[in-house]
Amino acid sequence: MILEVLIVTLLIIVYFIIAAHAWPSRRTVRLLNKFPGPPELPLLGHTITLSKIKIEDLLLYFQSVCKEYNSSPYKLWFVNYPIIILNDPEDIEVLLSSVHNIRKGITYKIFESWLNEGLLISTGSKWHHRRKLLTPTFHFKILEDCMSVFNKNAQLLTEELLEMNDKIITIEPFISKCTLFIICEAAMGVSLENLPDKGEEYAKATKKMNNINMTRLFAPWLFHNWIFNLTPIGRECNRTLKTLHSFTEMIIKERRAKKSSEQSTDRVQGKQCLRTFLDCLLELNENDPGLLSIDDIREEVDTFMFEGHDTTSAAITAAIFMLGHNPEVQENIFKELDEVFGDSERESTIEDLNRLDYLDRVIKETLRLYPSVPALARETDSDIELRHRGYIIPSTTNVFVVPYILHRNSKYYSNPEKFDPDRFLPDQNQQRHPFSYIPFSGGPRNCIGQKFAKMEMKVILSALFRKMKVNSVTEVNEVKPVPSIILRPEFPFKIKLTARE
Numbered sequence: 001m002i003l004e005v006l007i008v009t010l011l012i013i014v015y016f017i018i019a020a021h022a023w024p025s026r027r028t029v030r031l032l033n034k035f036p037g038p039p040e041l042p043l044l045g046h047t048i049t050l051s052k053i054k055i056e057d058l059l060l061y062f063q064s065v066c067k068e069y070n071s072s073p074y075k076l077w078f079v080n081y082p083i084i085i086l087n088d089p090e091d092i093e094v095l096l097s098s099v100h101n102i103r104k105g106i107t108y109k110i111f112e113s114w115l116n117e118g119l120l121i122s123t124g125s126k127w128h129h130r131r132k133l134l135t136p137t138f139h140f141k142i143l144e145d146c147m148s149v150f151n152k153n154a155q156l157l158t159e160e161l162l163e164m165n166d167k168i169i170t171i172e173p174f175i176s177k178c179t180l181f182i183i184c185e186a187a188m189g190v191s192l193e194n195l196p197d198k199g200e201e202y203a204k205a206t207k208k209m210n211n212i213n214m215t216r217l218f219a220p221w222l223f224h225n226w227i228f229n230l231t232p233i234g235r236e237c238n239r240t241l242k243t244l245h246s247f248t249e250m251i252i253k254e255r256r257a258k259k260s261s262e263q264s265t266d267r268v269q270g271k272q273c274l275r276t277f278l279d280c281l282l283e284l285n286e287n288d289p290g291l292l293s294i295d296d297i298r299e300e301v302d303t304f305m306f307e308g309h310d311t312t313s314a315a316i317t318a319a320i321f322m323l324g325h326n327p328e329v330q331e332n333i334f335k336e337l338d339e340v341f342g343d344s345e346r347e348s349t350i351e352d353l354n355r356l357d358y359l360d361r362v363i364k365e366t367l368r369l370y371p372s373v374p375a376l377a378r379e380t381d382s383d384i385e386l387r388h389r390g391y392i393i394p395s396t397t398n399v400f401v402v403p404y405i406l407h408r409n410s411k412y413y414s415n416p417e418k419f420d421p422d423r424f425l426p427d428q429n430q431q432r433h434p435f436s437y438i439p440f441s442g443g444p445r446n447c448i449g450q451k452f453a454k455m456e457m458k459v460i461l462s463a464l465f466r467k468m469k470v471n472s473v474t475e476v477n478e479v480k481p482v483p484s485i486i487l488r489p490e491f492p493f494k495i496k497l498t499a500r501e
């Protein structure tokens with residue numbers, strides 16, 4: 001009886017996976033079968049193997065397969081749905097630098113209920129048009145204006161953490177609050193200070209939504225909205241979406257009201273008034289609603305709010321944790337900070353940030369070991385011939401790149417598990433293939449917010465380490481990084497911050 005139930009369940013699952021994705025052509029199957037891959041079952045391919053792996057073990061699994069095939073690209077089949085995983089920088093360059101293969105593919109579809117067709121997900125002419133429209137909103141002048149917001153919030157964070165002096169704490173909620181405040185104020189022109197929950201519900205909902213989407217990714221029968229909406233997780237997803245969307249709607253409403261009361265974009269009565277990312281979008285809408293509607297603005301606000309706070313929060317948290325395990329690296333940071341700032345209490349300037357070379361390398365090394373976006377994907381629009389191996393990836397194949405694994409490959413990084421910022425010294429950097437280090441992806445769809453992110457991280461980490469030192473209580477090997485869309489530790493780790501003398 002149990003066996004019969006299992007067989008029927010399996011058949012239903014197989015049916016829904018097949019219905020979600022057309023059966024690939026014989027040519028596609030022939031080309032893909034040239035790629036190596038772990039042993040597979042007839043019809044089911046690797047479905048059973050993959051569905052048995054726990055999310056927290058997923059990266060280890062991909063890492064072991066990458067090692068087994070000596071960094072060659074390999075294939076996996078979810079019944080009729082093939083995936084190619086690239087591990088070699090030369091191959092990754094071919095994929096990511098292509099101006100034709102910019103489609104994100106089926107795995108990003110599940111984000112549409114949240115981010116609609118914002119910049120992260122859109123494709124074709126819509127993406128080209130949006131990217132062109134949004135690039136100037138990250139212009140150097142606008143980023144320069146963000147410095148005051150970075151500094152103010154870095155200062156508030158430091159004061160909050162000084163109150164935790166010598167206590168064992170979980171740092172992530174403090175950092176997440178700070179980066180959320182920053183993205184809201186710097187990019188959207190709205191301060192969360194006066195909100196009763198200070199945006200906490202939104203931050204929690206972001207994490208919940210990522211967990212839901214990750215579960216859905218590995219249960220392809222849940223790709224069908226009508227099945228998904230009938231399940232408890234589908235209903236939880238809809239509740240979470242309400243929280244996320246009402247928050248971003250509130251942000252847009254607030255900024256529009258504030259903008260019309262200020263009646264100006266630059267300076268009001270001598271008081272400095274930042275022209276933010278959201279202001280630029282609202283102006284585009286006022287000038288030509290056909291170019292950018294209010295719905296278009298909402299999908300971009302949803303996209304930038306998510307990408308703009310969760311990624312930086314994960315990276316800053318990881319940097320603090322790694323510094324707490326590497327006292328000699330921390331000493332070098334103190335030395336550099338003392339040289340640049342001395343005993344002064346002043347805020348940091350762009351010139352200061354440019355002088356913080358060592359901190360720059362620490363951030364790079366953190367993003368090597370803990371890239372906030374641990375995996376990315378494309379769906380090919382045309383055949384891709386991989387450079388050295390002569391393998392051809394046929395069109396409409398989903399291709400994955402996993403920076404987390406690439407960055408820990410001993411072929412490209414000696415002693416890869418070691419936290420060593422000096423591997424990013426210019427002479428060492430030059431010897432490496434540019435696509436062996438891709439925390440911000442690469443090519444035309446690279447991260448539009450990377451300059452913003454690097455400046456923000458530098459301001460926060462420098463403010464914090466001017467005043468405090470850190471000891472990490474949780475051991476590195478106790479922390480299992482989980483690819484919950486954004487890379488997170490399986491359990492929050494503990495650290496102790498102490499005021500510097």
Ligand code: HEM
Pocket residue numbers: 119120121131187303304307308309311312315367371372373375376377438439440441444445446447448449450452453
């Ligand atoms: C440490 C911080 C960050 C990291 C590691 C990071 C990483 C990435 C990566 C890997 C991608 C490519 C994703 C993919 O192809 O699926 C991406 C895209 C993107 N990021 Fe970031 N990001 C960071 C911070 C930010 C910030 C602060 C913003 C906004 C203020 C931002 C906005 C975006 C957007 C809108 C895209 C989509 C770009 C496009 O497709 O044209 N990111 N980011």
